[in-house]
Amino acid sequence: MSQIKLAIFDMAGTTIHDENSVAKAFQKAMNNYGYPAVTLQEANEKMGYSKPQAIRDLLEIHEPEATKITDELVEHIHTAFVRGMLDYYENDPAIRPIADAEEVFEELHKMGIKVGLDTGFSRDITDIILERVGWNNGNHIDASAASDEVEQGRPFPFMIQKIMAELGITDPKTVIKIGDTEVDVNEGHNAGCLMSIGITSGVFSEEELIPHQPTHLAKSLTEVLEIVKAFELAHQE
Numbered sequence: 001m002s003q004i005k006l007a008i009f010d011m012a013g014t015t016i017h018d019e020n021s022v023a024k025a026f027q028k029a030m031n032n033y034g035y036p037a038v039t040l041q042e043a044n045e046k047m048g049y050s051k052p053q054a055i056r057d058l059l060e061i062h063e064p065e066a067t068k069i070t071d072e073l074v075e076h077i078h079t080a081f082v083r084g085m086l087d088y089y090e091n092d093p094a095i096r097p098i099a100d101a102e103e104v105f106e107e108l109h110k111m112g113i114k115v116g117l118d119t120g121f122s123r124d125i126t127d128i129i130l131e132r133v134g135w136n137n138g139n140h141i142d143a144s145a146a147s148d149e150v151e152q153g154r155p156f157p158f159m160i161q162k163i164m165a166e167l168g169i170t171d172p173k174t175v176i177k178i179g180d181t182e183v184d185v186n187e188g189h190n191a192g193c194l195m196s197i198g199i200t201s202g203v204f205s206e207e208e209l210i211p212h213q214p215t216h217l218a219k220s221l222t223e224v225l226e227i228v229k230a231f232e233l234a235h236q237e
Contacts, residue, residue, distance in 0.1 A: 003235045004194065004228060005169050007108055008116040008160055010048070010179030013202030015101045015117065015221070016129055021088050023047055023203075026054070029081040033073070035062045047203045048181030050120050050153030052078050082125060089128045097133050098201070104221045105140045111232065114142040114167055118159040120183075122148040143167055154183040157191035178224055180204055185212040195231075197224055 012018040023043040030038040038058055046054035055077050059069045089095055105115045117135075119126055123146040130136040130144065145162045147153030164175060176195035177188030180202025188196025198214035199221070200206045206217055218224045 002112040002232055003174065004111075004113050004176055004232065005171075005174035006114045006116060006164065006167060007176050007178065007224075007228070008118055008163055009101075010181070010184050010202075011117055011119040011121065011126070011129060013047070013180040014178060014184070014199055015098050016133065017094065017096050017098055018202070019094060020044070020203075021092070022085065025084040025088065026051065026081055028084060029077050030055070030058060030062075032080060033077045035059070037062055044203055048120050048154055048179065048183035050147035051081055051122070053153065054120075055081075082122060085121070085125050086128060089125060089132060095129070095132045097135075098221060100221045102140055104225045107225055108228070111228070113228070114169075115140070116163040116167070117141055117144040118146075118154070118163065118187075119144075120147050120153055122146055155186035155190055157187060160187060160191040160193065176228070178218075178221075182209065182212045185209060185214045188215075189213070195227070197227065199224065 009015045012022050023040055027038055027040050027043040042058060046057060052074050055074050056069065063069050108115055126144060126146040135141050143163045143166045145159035150158035150162055152158060160175065160177060169175065172192035173194045175193045176197060177184060177193045178197045178199055179185065180199045181204050185196050185198050195215045197216045197218055198209035199218050200209065201220055209217065216227050218227060
């Protein structure tokens with residue numbers, strides 16, 4: 001029997017192909033609301049966070065008048081971002097799973113390991129993506145969590161805990177987290193996961209992930225599967 005019960009993957013950049021569209025849409029929303037100095041690099045650094053929190057963080061850098069940073073302003077910018085992302089994920093022909101994602105999910109299922117997805121996106125965007133790639137029918141994933149469904153998004157552990165509760169898993173040391181940003185890695189640590197694997201095929205490089213002390217680094221989802229198989233082989237009962 002597998003020691004690992006659940007693998008939770010990030011979406012954009014980890015299991016869903018992304019040509020930096022999220023960061024570009026995020027930067028555009030900030031620019032259009034009067035913050036033209038927000039750079040693509042800054043937007044990239046906020047990938048993985050819940051988007052309202054990321055907006056507030058950037059406003060605190062670029063808005064000199066603190067009284068202007070209101071919940072209403074954050075909501076307006078977030079609404080503009082969501083509109084852009086919904087249009088992108090509904091219509092762009094480039095939307096597809098990362099290479100080997102579905103094969104890796106299938107292999108994990110064969111090993112008795114459930115597959116979950118969590119994301120900094122809100123549920124409306126998440127559902128559009130799942131429908132576009134055909135993962136909304138339960139064939140490839142067992143559960144998903146979006147950042148607006150929990151008290152606080154990554155790096156807080158609440159999305160991982162939500163998926164665990166939904167799937168009846170109580171011990172975080174039977175759970176692994178996989179993602180391409182520092183908040184993915186820290187989310188796994190904060191949830192007490194057995195592994196918090198940083199994948200270097202997305203937004204963050206190996207050099208950028210190492211300071212956050214991932215338990216493992218992988219260049220691809222296939223390498224993640226190899227890490228899991230090696231662990232299970234070493235811990236066979």
